[in-house]
Amino acid sequence: MEESTKRHLSRRDFMKVAGAGAAAATLGPAIIVPGRATAQQKTLRILQWNHFVPGYDKWFNETYVKEWGQKNNTNVIVDNIGIAGLNARAAAEVRAQQGHDLFLFLWPPPVHxxxxxxxxxxxxxxxRKHGKAIPLAIKSTYNPKTKKYYGFSDSYVPDPINYRKDLWDAVGVKPDSWEDIRVGGAKIKKQFDNPVGIGLASEIDTNMAMRSLMYSWGSSEQDENGKPILGSKQTVEAVKFVKALYQETMTPEVFSWDASSNNRFMLAGKGSLALNAISVTRTGENEKIPVTDNIWLAKAAAGPVRRIGLEHVMDVYCIWKFAKNIEGAKKFLVDYVDNFKKGFLASEYYNFPCFTSTVPDLKQLLANDPKAKPSDKYKVLEDVESWATNVGYPGYANAAIDEVFSTWIVSTMFAKAAQGIMSPEDAVAEASKQVERIFQKWSERGKL
Amino acid sequence: MSSAAPARRRAYFLDREDWLGRVMIAPAVIYIAALIGMPFFLALFYSFSNITVGTEELHFVGLKNFRAILDTPGFQVALKNSFIFTFVSQAIVLILAKILALSLVRDFRGKWVVRLLIILPWVAPISLGAIGWLWMLDSIYSIVNWGLRAVGIFGPSTWPIWLGLPKLAMASVIAVHVWRLLPLATIILLAGLTSIPRDIQEAAAADGARFWRQLFEITIPMVLPIMGVAVLFGIVFTFTDMIVIFVLTRGGPFDSTHVLASLAFFTGIEGGDLAEGAAIALFLFPLLVAVAFLMLRLARRSEVT
Structure with missing residues (x-):
């Protein structure tokens, strides 16, 4: 009998049987148990950085996503990587057309x-639930040319001045303007040997600090319509100022700056002033480092044209087109903003809301912090929205701005002039030529 | 009878050198085609296009990317640095490796411990080693500065910022690279030294040849082919390496330590312009082919004489 069956199973019969078997195996659970297909647990993969406030990662990874996962029948997997690896990781996911469902960038990623x-x-x-997003969020995630939102920003990180109050009081200067920083910083360096530490290197803090300074001088990479204007008189003046600032107040270590240098510099008791998020003071408070009580915060410094600062970090979540759980990722973001206050508290006020109504008592919290000495140390951040702006100011962050930002053209321009490798005029001309070429390139690609 | 047939067939294939050779070389060919050939042709393809990290669609743009990068100051600096980084580090590696190999070829107590210590930088992951050096050269907590100050080499006001000034940064990058490549070159040269027949050296010694004469007239000529191999490996490794620079300086201060490999990465991946990044990376290829050709020719000539 067995021999007979074998003999009569033609190739066509075999394909029919095999095809039916495969279909049954795939659809079987849904056909036999209708409820099971909908109840099957989904997966949501999230990639984000190793937060500078470790408590935030602990809350997010171990508490929040677990609770959200249980409520939404989803297994949420969070991968954390270092800040320097984000762009390379994103590029790898795009080339492979697979990876995470939600990808958190720390700066606007219009190139993607x-x-x-x-x-x-x-x-x-x-x-609809929480009111309008702040302009900083929109300008960091929207392309007016293509009318597309290429990301969603839940939060940003303020970039105040961190200064040693004891030293600045000793020389009788308050670091309110850039000119105050130059004059007071020089006095402190001479008197106490504590330099100012504002990065002049190929790294994110320098990118932010130098743009803050440029914008306060009335200079920028582009105008509000996205036209490159770096090679302006105002930029030359800003570069001249940074050269003087470096020579009078700093040491060459600012040329070797990295994303954690500000923290080490201030907490080691070496620096008199740096531009950084509140991770300096938070680390100091948590680790009980004695100098912390003397590190105070101030608003972005005023320049000749305006008082303006950049965000220190712009949290921009992106959902890839090739993500496997797009709907889950969208829901996660909406729900996350609903719960943003928990994130604000877990980050110890590091992540500020892009939807201000999510933390209605922000001012009260900042004015009375249980860890800070004095308890109103963080009160200075209550109106940060009025002095913090986006990369690409006064226009939108766009692909050309992204490339200029990621290839450190502005930082290099300032550093070359400060070191005396080039005159301020030549450094600006060289950088401006590169910026114009990049804008031209992205314009040809239809993104500007 | 039935078991003898497969054995005969096996023996037949084992005796067929042409087939056996092809089978045994196949994994290497597949490896090279998949991991070197494919990326190379992909980079070639990209370099003539306008592809970015965020696009799938691309258009042919001819030599536009090559013309664009030749015009940028960063590229010229990176090209110059690639040569400085490679040849200076290789010269130092060769001298130090020769000294180390000559020392290690002799018998002494604890020789294996010394050999183990020397090989460690090569077997440890380079990214970890480079991060260690980053901390040791830190502007605030540099243990190198602290140590040199403690032994009196640096005065109380001397505190070099190793990674903050162009010349010191380049010197630091070269030093770390030498530290990393020295073990490989030493092991290769050690293998060469141990292969020199002892009777030649004994005969030379009996004829009155002293250390330097033996070194220049016997040892070096006899290990020259294998030195060529060490240099070839070193040059290829150094020209294509960006880990040390990526970790220590990220091309800074102000782009002064970029080499072609790191500039290609920062332009293509960080900056998003994959096409220009590929064009920069391809500049390495003719250089490396020329170096490989020269070194293999040198090694072959030395072998014949």
């Missing part, structure tokens, strides 16, 4: 616009 969904729907849903 074609690879991400339009996040407009998420903004609309969140704005």
């Amino acid at each position: 616009e074609d690879q991400v969904i339009d996040h407009r729907e998420i903004y609309e849903e969140v704005e």
